[in-house]
Amino acid sequence: MDIKRVAWSNLWRNRGRYLAYLGSAAFAVMVYFLFNAVVLHPDFQSGYRGARYAVAAMRAGAVVVAAFTFFFLLFAHGSLIRFRRREFGLMRLMGFTRGQLVRLLLWESVITAAASLAVGSGLGLLFARLFFMAISVILDLPEPIPVYAGAPVWLRTAGVFGAIFAAVSLQSIGEVMKHSIAELLRSRRRTKEPPTYSRGKAVLGTVLLAVGYAWAALGDQEHMFLASMPVTAMVSVGTYLLIHEGSIALLNRLRRNERGFYRPVPFLHLSQLLFKLKDNARTLTSVSLLVAVILTAMGTIYSVYALAREDALRGQVHSLEIARFGAGAADLAAEAEGFTMLLEDQGLEVPHHWSLLTAWADLSSQDLMGSVILVPYSIYRDMREAAGQPALPAPEPDDALAVGFGPVSGANPQPYVLTLEDQRLEGLAHVDEGRSLFYLQWALVVADETFARLTAQAPEDRRIALAAWDTSPDLGRQAIAAHSAVREHVDTGSGDVFLSRAVRYDDQVSQWSIVLFMAVFASLVFFAACCSLIYFRLSAEIEDDRRYYRRLSDLGVGRDLLRQVNRRQLVTLFFVPFLIGSVHFTFAMRALSITVGYSVIHYGWLMALGYLVLYALYFLAVQGFYWRSLRLGG
Amino acid sequence: MRDTTTRVLIAQGLTKIYGSRGRAVTRALNNLSLAVDRGEFVGIMGPSGSGKTTLLNLLATIDRPTSGTVTVEGRDTSRMSERELALFRRKRLGFVFQDFNLLDSLTLRENMALPLVLDRQPPSLIRQRVEALAQRLGIQHVLDRFPDEVSGGEQQRAAAGRAVIHEPALVLADEPTGNLDSRSSQAFMEILRDLNESLNVTIVMVTHDPFAASYCSRVLFIRDGALYNEIHRGDGRQAFFQQILDVLALLGGGSGGH
Numbered sequence: 001m002d003i004k005r006v007a008w009s010n011l012w013r014n015r016g017r018y019l020a021y022l023g024s025a026a027f028a029v030m031v032y033f034l035f036n037a038v039v040l041h042p043d044f045q046s047g048y049r050g051a052r053y054a055v056a057a058m059r060a061g062a063v064v065v066a067a068f069t070f071f072f073l074l075f076a077h078g079s080l081i082r083f084r085r086r087e088f089g090l091m092r093l094m095g096f097t098r099g100q101l102v103r104l105l106l107w108e109s110v111i112t113a114a115a116s117l118a119v120g121s122g123l124g125l126l127f128a129r130l131f132f133m134a135i136s137v138i139l140d141l142p143e144p145i146p147v148y149a150g151a152p153v154w155l156r157t158a159g160v161f162g163a164i165f166a167a168v169s170l171q172s173i174g175e176v177m178k179h180s181i182a183e184l185l186r187s188r189r190r191t192k193e194p195p196t197y198s199r200g201k202a203v204l205g206t207v208l209l210a211v212g213y214a215w216a217a218l219g220d221q222e223h224m225f226l227a228s229m230p231v232t233a234m235v236s237v238g239t240y241l242l243i244h245e246g247s248i249a250l251l252n253r254l255r256r257n258e259r260g261f262y263r264p265v266p267f268l269h270l271s272q273l274l275f276k277l278k279d280n281a282r283t284l285t286s287v288s289l290l291v292a293v294i295l296t297a298m299g300t301i302y303s304v305y306a307l308a309r310e311d312a313l314r315g316q317v318h319s320l321e322i323a324r325f326g327a328g329a330a331d332l333a334a335e336a337e338g339f340t341m342l343l344e345d346q347g348l349e350v351p352h353h354w355s356l357l358t359a360w361a362d363l364s365s366q367d368l369m370g371s372v373i374l375v376p377y378s379i380y381r382d383m384r385e386a387a388g389q390p391a392l393p394a395p396e397p398d399d400a401l402a403v404g405f406g407p408v409s410g411a412n413p414q415p416y417v418l419t420l421e422d423q424r425l426e427g428l429a430h431v432d433e434g435r436s437l438f439y440l441q442w443a444l445v446v447a448d449e450t451f452a453r454l455t456a457q458a459p460e461d462r463r464i465a466l467a468a469w470d471t472s473p474d475l476g477r478q479a480i481a482a483h484s485a486v487r488e489h490v491d492t493g494s495g496d497v498f499l500s501r502a503v504r505y506d507d508q509v510s511q512w513s514i515v516l517f518m519a520v521f522a523s524l525v526f527f528a529a530c531c532s533l534i535y536f537r538l539s540a541e542i543e544d545d546r547r548y549y550r551r552l553s554d555l556g557v558g559r560d561l562l563r564q565v566n567r568r569q570l571v572t573l574f575f576v577p578f579l580i581g582s583v584h585f586t587f588a589m590r591a592l593s594i595t596v597g598y599s600v601i602h603y604g605w606l607m608a609l610g611y612l613v614l615y616a617l618y619f620l621a622v623q624g625f626y627w628r629s630l631r632l633g634g
Numbered sequence: 635m636r637d638t639t640t641r642v643l644i645a646q647g648l649t650k651i652y653g654s655r656g657r658a659v660t661r662a663l664n665n666l667s668l669a670v671d672r673g674e675f676v677g678i679m680g681p682s683g684s685g686k687t688t689l690l691n692l693l694a695t696i697d698r699p700t701s702g703t704v705t706v707e708g709r710d711t712s713r714m715s716e717r718e719l720a721l722f723r724r725k726r727l728g729f730v731f732q733d734f735n736l737l738d739s740l741t742l743r744e745n746m747a748l749p750l751v752l753d754r755q756p757p758s759l760i761r762q763r764v765e766a767l768a769q770r771l772g773i774q775h776v777l778d779r780f781p782d783e784v785s786g787g788e789q790q791r792a793a794a795g796r797a798v799i800h801e802p803a804l805v806l807a808d809e810p811t812g813n814l815d816s817r818s819s820q821a822f823m824e825i826l827r828d829l830n831e832s833l834n835v836t837i838v839m840v841t842h843d844p845f846a847a848s849y850c851s852r853v854l855f856i857r858d859g860a861l862y863n864e865i866h867r868g869d870g871r872q873a874f875f876q877q878i879l880d881v882l883a884l885l886g887g888g889s890g891g892h
């Protein structure tokens with residue numbers, strides 16, 4: 001007998017079931033292929049600008065994708081094989097030897113593995129150009145990196161996924177071999193007992209979830225990271241118990257309410273839900289946890305990215321700042337003029353430039369306490385004007401404006417005392433809640449004459465020279481080049497401070513954008529797995545459902561009503577886990593907000609919305625497909 | 635000839651040809667006509683493959699004839715749209731199948747209530763009707779169990795309850811005792827007779843079982859898709875039973891051998 005032919009026809013007969021399996025496997029192969037095309041890219045080996053980040057991110061992503069795919073395929077293929085047990089039993093009965101069955105399973109694995117590898121790598125090759133183009137844009141490379149898909153990429157992809165498929169196939173052979181013919185033949189008895197409600201489990205589930213959530217929501221910054229493990233475990237178990245027991249309790253209650261239940265749609269919909277509950281609970285739990293994992297991972301990465309962006313954009317007041325302390329401070333102003341010309345030579349416009357030789361002093365008042373730099377009112381007003389922000393009126397000679405402290409709780413203005421060596425100034429400080437004037441955050445703005453008097457007598461070790469430029473453009477390749485040219489002339493080794501928004505943005509943000517980019521792809525692999533779990537459930541149910549809907553149709557239930565019932569079933573299966581996953585995710589984001597000390601929930605939700613859109617599209621496609629597969633005639 | 639107003643069902647010249655696109659063609663029904671009056675309990679018998687199920691499916695409007703018409707209560711079903719047919723089936727027909735055909739996800743009570751729920755009847759009325767009928771069917775003590783949790787006989791009685799609860803013009807049953815042992819069969823047939831006699835339900839039943847057929851008021855015999863013979867019940871059931879056996883012997887091909 002030609003085993004290979006049998007393998008082909010087996011797979012063809014089961015193609016509906018294998019579709020989701022092969023689809024998610026091929027997608028994982030594609031992503032793995034693309035990631036490795038970056039990791040193994042020869043140009044990136046020689047340290048392209050930003051290449052370090054890209055290679056590190058893609059390498060990490062490839063590991064995550066491969067590991068996840070391994071476990072997912074193991075699970076998915078296991079359930080496919082369990083579904084086909086009877087088929088294998090019949091083959092043994094018809095005279096297949098154990099050896100032949102093993103060879104058959106091996107052939108099937110070879111075919112499925114080859115198909116997913118071929119399709120996956122093919123898609124990888126197809127999308128490689130787009131992928132590298134995107135990376136060039138994200139890393140802001142001077143010219144797009146050439147597409148790379150050399151032999152090492154193919155070898156590694158084939159090697160790693162070949163090993164994964166081999167392991168999956170060994171597992172399924174073991175599964176089939178460990179049962180006797182009789183066991184294989186024993187058809188899955190699908191009498192579904194009505195699920196019974198267990199108060200103990202419901203209470204346990206509620207407690208686990210409540211404790212997990214409370215821990216995540218109320219924990220303190222220090223212990224949040226350690227807590228994440230037990231919290232995840234508690235939430236996972238709690239979710240299963242609560243989905244199971246909670247839906248039994250809820251559905252039974254709804255069922256007992258005759259007024260609500262004895263109407264066509266709820267009557268059919270709710271009774272079916274309860275009937276399928278045991279089978280659905282596992283899928284619902286897995287999907288909701290996967291959704292939670294995807295959203296949380298993406299939410300975290302996106303939040304960090306957004307924070308880094310915000311920090312780079314807002315944390316630094318000017319495009320470029322240089323500070324010098326102590327004895328040499330007085331020379332900075334002259335050098336700064338040269339830097340302005342240098343910036344302009346590099347093609348930047350410099351709409352604003354300030355140079356300031358000042359000193360730092362000690363401030364004390366009810367709310368404001370610490371070292372401040374002194375700033376003359378004229379520069380303060382000028383900066384506020386340049387930034388398009390309101391300036392407070394000029395202070396009286398002994399009074400001052402406190403800038404960079406943020407809002408204060410006490411009186412405004414409030415009396416203050418300023419000391420600079422043996423000089424002392426007392427008056428009223430008006431608090432300007434606007435942003436800082438220089439990277440040195442706290443400043444006390446005094447009248448120009450007062451400023452001149454105070455700084456003239458400042459000792460050398462209290463002197464600070466500050467130079468600031470607003471350049472246009474102030475981000476991007478050109479700005480980085482120009483700012484870097486200035487940097488060449490600044491001696492950071494001897495204590496000068498050099499701050500370029502463009503460089504900082506590039507450092508912080510572009511590494512995170514490449515991580516974000518990688519994570520989007522990796523998350524899509526998880527997402528595809530999530531979608532195939534639902535698909536598995538549906539393909540397991542379709543025979544039963546077909547019978548169910550036919551029966552109703554024979555009894556004279558119209559197509560419209562059937563369609564409505566079917567749609568509700570699918571909406572429940574799809575969106576209840578998404579909703580539960582989103583609740584988990586919200587608590588995880590709350591925990592993250594505590595850890596980073598900044599609320600990031602809105603970033604998370606923004607991103608969750610994106611996944612919801614994708615998910616809804618999948619729902620629409622499956623819904624139509626499933627309805628057609630029920631083949632209710634007409 | 636009786637008054638046509640009491641005539642619930644008229645089937646005229648029913649022909650059904652199966653098979654298309656290259657497959658062998660089967661003429662399952664050949665120009666078959668029959669009429670059923672209100673309150674009648676008609677049995678249909680015939681050898682395996684003679685077209686009984688096909689006939690019942692046509693009467694049930696879940697399949698359309700190749701030619702011929704089915705008229706129920708004066709309405710020609712071949713002129714109805716798919717949607718009208720569904721509504722018609724729901725309101726005017728009741729079904730009992732060999733495999734009981736209850737929905738596993740509903741309790742017996744809910745299964746029986748289904749036609750009334752689909753009709754949006756108030757819950758209080760539904761409860762009242764289901765319980766009264768369950769009393770009559772002898773399944774009031776298992777009403778809140780699921781089909782899996784009761785015996786086949788009880789399932790079939792619930793199915794009969796579902797078939798008559800909405801007071802249909804016609805109840806169609808395809809080998810309703812086919813999966814029951816003789817005791818449950820007898821109990822079930824007594825229930826059908828009771829429904830027929832006390833509630834005046836009109837029933838058309840396909841069966842292989844001469845004993846079950848002896849409960850009918852009239853039995854039609856078909857062979858090769860056409861009417862072969864017809865006998866009416868006279869005095870006792872015992873005599874009728876004997877008559878049925880005689881015709882079956884003539885008919886040959888066995889009674890189906892189930």
Ligand SMILES: Nc1ncnc2c1ncn2[C@@H]1O[C@H](COP(=O)(O)OP(=O)(O)OP(=O)(O)O)[C@@H](O)[C@H]1O
Pocket residue numbers: 652653660661662680681682683684685686687688689890
């Ligand atoms: N869907 C179908 N397609 C093709 N042929 C069919 C189909 N259904 C029935 N037939 C054929 O039509 C003929 C009549 O079948 P039908 O099921 O009506 O017989 P029956 O009298 O109910 O038999 P039984 O007593 O075994 O149930 C048979 O020859 C059968 O093979």
Ligand SMILES: [Mg+2]
Pocket residue numbers: 686687688
């Ligand atoms: Mg039949």
